[in-house]
Amino acid sequence: KMDAIGRLAGGVAHDFNNILTVIGMSSEFLLEGIQETDERHHDAREIMKAADRGGRLTRQLLAFSRQQVLNPRVLCVNEVIEGMQGLLRRVVRENIELVTDLAPDLGAVKADAGQIEQVLLNLAINASDAMPNGGKLVVRTHRVQVDSTAQDSETRPGPYVCITVIDTGTGMDKATVSKIFEPFFTTKALGKGTGLGLATVHGIVTQSNGTIWVYSEPGHGTTFKIFLPRVDGAPDQEDARPTKTSDRVATETILLVEDEEPTREAVRRILAREGYSVLEARTGVDALEVARAHEGEIHFLLTDSMMPEMGGADLVPRLIEMRPKVRVLVMSGYAEEIARTAFDGSRYAFIEKPFSTVGLLNRVRELLNS
Numbered sequence: 001k002m003d004a005i006g007r008l009a010g011g012v013a014h015d016f017n018n019i020l021t022v023i024g025m026s027s028e029f030l031l032e033g034i035q036e037t038d039e040r041h042h043d044a045r046e047i048m049k050a051a052d053r054g055g056r057l058t059r060q061l062l063a064f065s066r067q068q069v070l071n072p073r074v075l076c077v078n079e080v081i082e083g084m085q086g087l088l089r090r091v092v093r094e095n096i097e098l099v100t101d102l103a104p105d106l107g108a109v110k111a112d113a114g115q116i117e118q119v120l121l122n123l124a125i126n127a128s129d130a131m132p133n134g135g136k137l138v139v140r141t142h143r144v145q146v147d148s149t150a151q152d153s154e155t156r157p158g159p160y161v162c163i164t165v166i167d168t169g170t171g172m173d174k175a176t177v178s179k180i181f182e183p184f185f186t187t188k189a190l191g192k193g194t195g196l197g198l199a200t201v202h203g204i205v206t207q208s209n210g211t212i213w214v215y216s217e218p219g220h221g222t223t224f225k226i227f228l229p230r231v232d233g234a235p236d237q238e239d240a241r242p243t244k245t246s247d248r249v250a251t252e253t254i255l256l257v258e259d260e261e262p263t264r265e266a267v268r269r270i271l272a273r274e275g276y277s278v279l280e281a282r283t284g285v286d287a288l289e290v291a292r293a294h295e296g297e298i299h300f301l302l303t304d305s306m307m308p309e310m311g312g313a314d315l316v317p318r319l320i321e322m323r324p325k326v327r328v329l330v331m332s333g334y335a336e337e338i339a340r341t342a343f344d345g346s347r348y349a350f351i352e353k354p355f356s357t358v359g360l361l362n363r364v365r366e367l368l369n370s
Helices: 002-032 039-065 077-091 113-129 197-207 261-274 284-293 312-322 336-340 357-369
Strands: 072-075 096-102 108-112 135-146 158-167 211-216 222-231 253-257 277-281 300-304 327-332 349-352
Touching (some): 002 039, 002 261, 072 077, 072 113, 077 113, 077 158, 108 113, 113 135, 135 222, 197 211, 253 261, 253 312, 284 300, 349 357
Parallel strands (some): 327 349
Antiparallel strands (some): 072 108
């Protein structure tokens, strides 16, 4: 069942991310040709924002099957929570009061922002289900120093950021609490829950080098506490779309391999406008034929990971054998860890779909210059 869910999520994400890539790039093309004072400029920007939101939704979908491309970075948990307040208010019932109490001197953690969002979303949904007649949901943050005498022996001593989620719902007995993180365990009626929500929460927290603690009593609500290691340094600024880092005119030749024609055309247009000579192919088989027929040098391979006939994993080593100096960038909506089982990690890099025009150009130039 879990494998089937994972395969479904991955397949949907692959197709959906191709669509979002085209939507995002096309909106960027429109923005370039419209003055900011024109109403259409606002419309095109809203389309681009919607594509960005769609990309975040896809990453949340993939979190259940752990196929999302991970992007751990130094971040402020408070900023993640503040950015999610609108979504959290929509997922909880109208008769539930949502309160946030965020410590101003919280500090930073190193984690994937999308995964932290998924944790908070799952806990909020569960809390809402536990309060059918209304109640109060509190999301609180504070910094803590865990010592060796802490009650939770799984949490190693050290500095942490603590996220506390409290509800005034029906609560749980000890027998239920002992099973809540087990996959497919659910207290909901048949057809009302999969039992994957808290299992996903536990997996995400563990993968982020953190721990989760729960306390509940029947009739007295539930409290979850998530401990994430605190790190030094200011949060990375990666939420905004990247800006172009070079104004040089490109002269290299790129072999572009993508079976989805709209995606291939959008990417070709971006590369060609930058000055690159672009060779196109629909599949890995076509790409090898193009490479054999091309008399000049091929500096760069930009390929999708999943294609009919021959995918990127089979194409990359064959093309490297033909063109030993070629640099490789794989476009994918799947987790980097999964893709690494098929690719030679020393000779390629990844870019996650959907990506922005500037993000793609910066990545290509970075690899060509490396």
